[in-house]
Amino acid sequence: MVTATLTTKGQITIPKAVRDFLHLHSGDRVAFVMHDRLEAVLTPVTKSVDEMFGILHKPGQAPRTVAEMNAAVAERVRRRNS
Numbered sequence: 880m881v882t883a884t885l886t887t888k889g890q891i892t893i894p895k896a897v898r899d900f901l902h903l904h905s906g907d908r909v910a911f912v913m914h915d916r917l918e919a920v921l922t923p924v925t926k927s928v929d930e931m932f933g934i935l936h937k938p939g940q941a942p943r944t945v946a947e948m949n950a951a952v953a954e955r956v957r958r959r960n961s
Contacts, residue, residue: 893921 883891893903901923903909908924943951 897921 881894881896883894885891893909897903901909901921903923910922910924912920912922914920
């Protein structure tokens with residue numbers, strides 16, 4: 880069993896083993912589902928494809944080609960590694 884300690888502010892740190900098991904990363908949302916007075920289940924909140932539609936669109940931005948996107952990614956990787 881993996882445990883965590885509740886702080887005076889009502890916060891807990893989700894142990895790494897649990898984060899890894901649930902594939903949770905910084906910024907991810909979780910839900911607490913209460914089953915009875917003494918049990919709550921932590922579940923990751925996932926988004927459907929429909930909820931993600933248009934997230935990358937920026938008004939006024941011209942469409943990019945695949946070649947332009949590949950070049951931008953390669954440049955970013957190059958800068959990160961130098």
